[in-house]
Amino acid sequence: MNKPFAITLDVGSSLANKTGSWRTERPVYRDLLPPCNHACPAGENIQAWLYEAEEGGEGYERAWRKLMEDNPFPAIMGRVCYHPCETACNRAELDSAVGINSVERFLGDEAITQGWTVTADAAASGKRVLVVGAGPSGLSAAYHLARLGHDVTVRDAEEHSGGMMRYGIPRYRLPREILDAEVSRILSLGVTLELGVKVDDVLGAMHGEGFDAVFLAVGAHIGKRAYVPAGEAARILDAVTVLHSMEGEEQPLLGRRVAVYGGGNTAMDVARTARRLGATEAVVVYRRTRDRMPAHDFEVEEAEEEGVRMKWLSTVKRAEPGLLTIERMELDETGFPQPTGELEELEADALVLALGQESDLALLDDVPGIEVSDGVVQVGRNLMTGHPGIFAGGDMVPAERTVTVAVGHGKKAARYIDAWLRAGVYEPPPKHGLAELEALNTWYYADAPRSLQPTLELARRSSTFEEVVSGLDETTALFEARRCLSCGNCFDCDNCFGVCPDNSVIKLEGRDREAAGRGYAFDYDFCKGCGICAAECPCGAIEMVPETV
Amino acid sequence: MAHRPVKFFQVGSFAVGNRLLEEDERSVQAGVERTNALTKGHRACQGCGEALGARYVLDAAMRATEGRLIAANATGCLEVFSTPYPESSWQVAWLHSLFGNAPAVASGIAAALKAKGRTDVRVIGQGGDGGTLDIGFACLSGMFERGDDVLYVCYDNEAYMNTGVQRSGATPPAARTATTKPVGVEPGNAFGQGKNAALIAMAHEIPYVATATVAELHDLEAKVERAMELHGARYLHVFVPCPLGWGAESKDTIRIARLAKETGLFPVFEAEHGEVVSVSKIRRPAPVEEYLRLQRRFAHLFGDPPRTDVIERLQAIADRNIRRFGLLEEEAAA
Numbered sequence: 027m028n029k030p031f032a033i034t035l036d037v038g039s040s041l042a043n044k045t046g047s048w049r050t051e052r053p054v055y056r057d058l059l060p061p062c063n064h065a066c067p068a069g070e071n072i073q074a075w076l077y078e079a080e081e082g083g084e085g086y087e088r089a090w091r092k093l094m095e096d097n098p099f100p101a102i103m104g105r106v107c108y109h110p111c112e113t114a115c116n117r118a119e120l121d122s123a124v125g126i127n128s129v130e131r132f133l134g135d136e137a138i139t140q141g142w143t144v145t146a147d148a149a150a151s152g153k154r155v156l157v158v159g160a161g162p163s164g165l166s167a168a169y170h171l172a173r174l175g176h177d178v179t180v181r182d183a184e185e186h187s188g189g190m191m192r193y194g195i196p197r198y199r200l201p202r203e204i205l206d207a208e209v210s211r212i213l214s215l216g217v218t219l220e221l222g223v224k225v226d227d228v229l230g231a232m233h234g235e236g237f238d239a240v241f242l243a244v245g246a247h248i249g250k251r252a253y254v255p256a257g258e259a260a261r262i263l264d265a266v267t268v269l270h271s272m273e274g275e276e277q278p279l280l281g282r283r284v285a286v287y288g289g290g291n292t293a294m295d296v297a298r299t300a301r302r303l304g305a306t307e308a309v310v311v312y313r314r315t316r317d318r319m320p321a322h323d324f325e326v327e328e329a330e331e332e333g334v335r336m337k338w339l340s341t342v343k344r345a346e347p348g349l350l351t352i353e354r355m356e357l358d359e360t361g362f363p364q365p366t367g368e369l370e371e372l373e374a375d376a377l378v379l380a381l382g383q384e385s386d387l388a389l390l391d392d393v394p395g396i397e398v399s400d401g402v403v404q405v406g407r408n409l410m411t412g413h414p415g416i417f418a419g420g421d422m423v424p425a426e427r428t429v430t431v432a433v434g435h436g437k438k439a440a441r442y443i444d445a446w447l448r449a450g451v452y453e454p455p456p457k458h459g460l461a462e463l464e465a466l467n468t469w470y471y472a473d474a475p476r477s478l479q480p481t482l483e484l485a486r487r488s489s490t491f492e493e494v495v496s497g498l499d500e501t502t503a504l505f506e507a508r509r510c511l512s513c514g515n516c517f518d519c520d521n522c523f524g525v526c527p528d529n530s531v532i533k534l535e536g537r538d539r540e541a542a543g544r545g546y547a548f549d550y551d552f553c554k555g556c557g558i559c560a561a562e563c564p565c566g567a568i569e570m571v572p573e574t575v
Numbered sequence: 576m577a578h579r580p581v582k583f584f585q586v587g588s589f590a591v592g593n594r595l596l597e598e599d600e601r602s603v604q605a606g607v608e609r610t611n612a613l614t615k616g617h618r619a620c621q622g623c624g625e626a627l628g629a630r631y632v633l634d635a636a637m638r639a640t641e642g643r644l645i646a647a648n649a650t651g652c653l654e655v656f657s658t659p660y661p662e663s664s665w666q667v668a669w670l671h672s673l674f675g676n677a678p679a680v681a682s683g684i685a686a687a688l689k690a691k692g693r694t695d696v697r698v699i700g701q702g703g704d705g706g707t708l709d710i711g712f713a714c715l716s717g718m719f720e721r722g723d724d725v726l727y728v729c730y731d732n733e734a735y736m737n738t739g740v741q742r743s744g745a746t747p748p749a750a751r752t753a754t755t756k757p758v759g760v761e762p763g764n765a766f767g768q769g770k771n772a773a774l775i776a777m778a779h780e781i782p783y784v785a786t787a788t789v790a791e792l793h794d795l796e797a798k799v800e801r802a803m804e805l806h807g808a809r810y811l812h813v814f815v816p817c818p819l820g821w822g823a824e825s826k827d828t829i830r831i832a833r834l835a836k837e838t839g840l841f842p843v844f845e846a847e848h849g850e851v852v853s854v855s856k857i858r859r860p861a862p863v864e865e866y867l868r869l870q871r872r873f874a875h876l877f878g879d880p881p882r883t884d885v886i887e888r889l890q891a892i893a894d895r896n897i898r899r900f901g902l903l904e905e906e907a908a909a
Contacts (some may be wrong), residue, residue, distance in 0.1 A: 040616030040657070040664035048621065080595060469833065469859070470589045508595070517594070524591025524604035524792060525829060527627040529615040533607050552615040556622035556818075557826030564590055570826075 045528060049555035051570040053522075053548055058461035058514025058566060062111035062126060067426070068103070068166075068434040070096045072111055072126055073515050079129060079507040080517075082500075087142055089507075090133045094144050097433055098169040098212055099162070101138055101204045104131020105495070106195055107430045108322050116463045116513050121473055125498070125506045132503035138207045146215050148175035153447045156181065156237040158225045158389070161189020162429045163420030164243035165212055166436025167443070171241075172215040174444045179237075180217060183224035186273070189245050190421070191429060193270045194292070196299050197491040228389050228416065239415045239443050242390075242403070243436070246383035246421035252287070254377070260345040265296045265380035272299060281375025283307040285350055287342050288380030289319040294326060296378050297334040301488045309335045309372065311342055313355050313363040332488040342377060343369060350374050385422040400424070408442035408452070409435060417443055461514025465566030470521065474509050516567040518545045522559035528552050531559060591792055602792050603635045610637040610666055612646075617664040619656040622825025624815035624832060625703065625730045628789045629653055632728050632813065633667055633699070635796040639803035640697045644668065645684050649677035649702025649711055652737040652817075653730060675710035677702045678718040681725040689724070697803060700727040704745035705735045708772050712744075719779035719808045726802045726809040729772060732817035740820040744770050747840070748892070749885050751872045752820075762875050766888060776810040777846050785845035788814040790833035794855055798845060814841050822871025834866040839893035842900040857902045863890045 060073040070093060078089035093100050104127055115123035136142075153176050157164045160182035168178045186192055187209050191200060213219055225231055232240050249264030256262055263278065265288070271278045284300040286293045289312035297308040310329070312319060315338050319326065330336065337352070341363075344351040350372040355363040387403065390396045395412035397404040403411055403418045410417050419435030421427045445452035487494050498506060523531045523546060530553035534542050560568040592605025603609050612633030619626040636644055645668040648654050654671050657664040672680045681700030688696050700718070702711060707729040718725055734752050735741040742752040742764055749763035756762050776784045782805045787795040795813065802809045816823060816831040823831055835841035836855065840863060843855035864886055867873040876882045897903055 035661035038662045040614065040618075040662045042662060043616040043618065045616060045618070472588050518592075519590040519594075520592030520601070520605040521590045524602065525627065527619065527623045527630075527828075528617070529611050529630070535607070549615070554621040556828070557824075558622055558627075558828055561826040562829050 044551045045554050046530075046549075046551045049550075049553060049573055051555045051557065051572050052550060053553065053555070053557065053559050053568050054571050055516065055544055055546065055548075055567055056514075056569050057458050057516075058465065059458040060461050060513040060515065061114035061116055062124075062513075064457075064460055065110040065114035066434075067110065067428065067431040068097045069437060070111075073510065073512055075133070076124070076126070076129065076507050076510040077512060077515075077517055079133065079504070080510065082504045086133060086136055087140070090137045090142060091144070093130065093133060096437060098166060099134070099208050099429075099433060100130050101134025102162075102191060102200060102208055103430065103433070104128065104134045104497075105200050105204070105493075106191070108428055110430075116461070116466065117471075117509060117511055119463050120468055120471065120511075124509045124511075128498045129503050129507050132498050132500075134204075134208070135497055138204070143211060143214065144173070146173045146175065148173065150177070151175040151447060153177065153238045154179070154236060155239045155241060155443060155447075156225075156231055156235070157241045157243065158182075158228070159189060159243035159245055159420070160184070160187040160209075160219060160221070161243055161245045161420060161432060162191055163245075163432035163436045163439075164189070164241065165209060166433040167241045167243065167419065167440045168217045168436075169212045169215065170437050170440030171443060172212070172217050174440065176444070176447065178217045179220065181220045181223045181225050181231075183222065185222055187219060187221060189243075190247075193247070193273055194266070194295075195429075196269065196272065196295050196302075198298070198302065198487065198494050199295075201493055225389055228393055232415070238447055239417065241436075241439050241443060242411070242416065242418040242422065243420040243432070244385060244387075244389070244422050245432075246385040246427065248384045248386055249379060250381045250384055252379060252381050254287075254342050254345050254379075256345040257347055259347040261347070261376040262345060263376060263378050265292045265378050266383055268296055268378055269299065277303060279376075280305055280378070283374045284309070284376050284378060285342070285372060285374035286310045286378045286380055288312065288382070289314065289321055290380060290382065291321045291325050292383075293380035294321050294329045294334070296380055298329050298332055298488075300378070301332055301334060302491055304489075307335065307374075308333070309337055309374070311337045311340045311350075311352065311372070313339065313341050314357065314361075315339060318361065328494065337372070339363065341365070345374075345377050348373060348375055350377060383421070383427070387422070408446075409439040410442065410446070415446070458514070461566055466511060466513060467562055467564050467566070468511075470519070470562075470564035471511055474505070512565045514566050516544050516546070517565060519564055521562055521564060522546055522568060525558050525562045526553075527556065527558065528554055530554075588793070589791075602796055603638050604631060604792055604796070609634045610642070612637060612665065612667045613657060614664050614666050616662070617657050618659060619652070620817075620819045620825070622818045622828045623652075623656075624789050624817060624828045625653055625732055626656070627828070628730050628795075628813045628815040629701070631789065631792060631795055632701075632799055632811070635799035636697070636699055636726070636803055637667060639800050643696045644699060645670065645688075645696060646699045646701060647672070647677050647680040647684060649700075649706030650674035650737075651703035651706050651735075652732075653701070653703060655737050674706050676714055677706060677711055678725070678727055679711075679714040681727065682714075682718045682721070682723040685724045698725045700725050702729060703736070704729060704731040704733060704772075705743045707731075708744040708770060716775075716779070719776060719781050719810070722781070722807045724806050724808070726799075726811060728811045728813060730813050730815045731772075732815050732820060734817070734820050736817050736820040744768075745772070747889075749873060749876060749889060750821075750870075751875060760875075763873070763885070773810065773812045773844075773846075776812075777849050777851075779808070780849040781808040781810065782806070783809040783845070783847055784812075785810075786812045786814070786841070786843050788832040788836050788841065788843060789816070790829045790836065791843070791855065794843065801845070820872070822874070823869050827869050831866065831869055834861055834869070837861045838863045838866045839897040839902050840866060840889070842896045842902060844900055851900065854900050854902060856904050857897070860903070863893050 075092040109127040249266040420432040
């Protein structure tokens, strides 16, 4: 006993005092489903690729590779996707949504410039899959199937690949060299592409040539006709044909004054194309009002900026050469347009019908088990038709008809086809709970307005087919990526590590970090369960769970 | 502004750290190499703002002085919960004497170091609002007027928490404590009493006076760093919510500190030689009610009927602070 006066115990550290026993609730790290990922029809893990892109430099390639796990067309998506992700983005409630689409485009363009490629690393399965249709859905399926180790052949009746991406979407929205670049990347995975070959007999092809499964993605290329009483020389065309012929040698002759009948995106595309072909007047005639129009807002806005006129609440009653008779409509209580009998005249050299499209399903005529209703093929949750081994997706099955939905179908079908070929069942992983804005602590995010993609000067774009919306430069794309709130997923901000009054958050590095799959862990020996870490986590990636005693 | 300009590294400007920031731009608290001057196993309540504030301040001071630091501590919660005999949570050279003499002890340490020629070692005195504003006030004022080379830090939780939430000179008007009319319809602290320690410190015209909260780490660390660059008597007043004494949820500690600043009730500023040189502007203005409602010490204001008259008087205090310190950004061409 050699201690000072009145001292009987050795000096100790408070580390002997395990305050974890005080706890009634424990903090637990969690991953929530960000609203962008939730909304993406192609099932992209947007938050994850933005996380990589935020680092800039080599992060771009990692971001692009992450993106390519779900979608083989970043540069195309970055141009033609209607980005439901941005509509869902939580940041919209703070200032404005993250420009996800423009960052995607930046990554896609960067990949083309840098020549990044992907490889098929899975062992060859020895199975052969026939994909009918080289549009977004078919090519997406082919891409994923090839990466899963299958031998894929894609057949398409057209001279060129791309489907509606080539024959439906005008050049000013999707330059063809971008399309070609992304398609050729898929082909370099070893996918066989046979163009100008129409598949008339699915079963014959399947059994005759030894395919183990078929994915049908023939799209919807027949323009719907509506009966319009017309004089003999009246010029009536359909939108699909007009847009298709834009890819041929001869451009369609539409005349000086063009009326487009319909209110969807295709109607806008045709009207804008007409302006570029030299029409001094392009008028969209639509039965209902703007708010009921199926076309997307920005399409309508861009069309109006380019001088396309809109005629709401109107139907085409009769077409004569150079002259249309228009009847004014009125919406009834249910919002359905009713004729009023009031007529007026509209001068037009051509009337283009953009009333929707139908699929040519003749190739399925003799296939047993296939069910067609409302003009589309019925499929199960796994996208398989009633005939075993034949799957279908894209515009020919019941779904919203957009490129992104089609690409998503391609991925989904590939996974189910892969499982089917391996005599297994694909079970999609359970989804995390949705990361709502309420789960976030938005104090921590700096206010930052969205950087707008510069739009081509009006004068230029209504007369040429140059791309209307140009991309972001590197700095701006980086800035935009960094606006991501990372909803529901840890992004290593160190806040929990810093705000714990009990030093009970451990920062993991190296191998520990890899093993845990995240950058932090709780020290439950000392954590008192105060909940500050969860309350102050910017992105809502910590929850408090009651202790079981 | 004491802290860095805003950068759009997602949260680099407001959160503790960020993987996108350069190492030297991150806060001390973001690094695994921080001292953890007050380590785990201490017996502070869940969500203690004072424990958090003390670690923030001392870790920053340890970095600024490269570990050559001695801290003198007044009696109070911070001392009691960190050093129950024979355990200590302190990982710095630390000394406790009495409730009222921490500034004098710190002055003595500084004098001893000077006598020994150890100018490299720096001194911090620290205590709660009771030990600082009430019991140790004469020693503190003496330390200021003599210009002793000490940074004194007050962790202000607005009452004597350690002994059971008794009123101090820092208790705000209308806040209920164990000694402010414990019964009756108006259990809160009286208006027109109490003192503002930071303004009194400024009146001594010492080189540096600053206020801060545990809700703005970058600002707090920058102020500690600035204080350690200077010599002479310096004063830092840190607002640290007390979940137990204020009747608040333990998870709301930082939120309440943030609201104290955003409502204008607790002005965050720094002053050199008696003059205010910068203020931390309000970023998301909020009415005082938002702050008051989170704390049961103000629950008597929200009965039936609510005491809107009292809430208005508290709002008037916040509004005066906003005017007096210029806490709102000037509206551009408004």
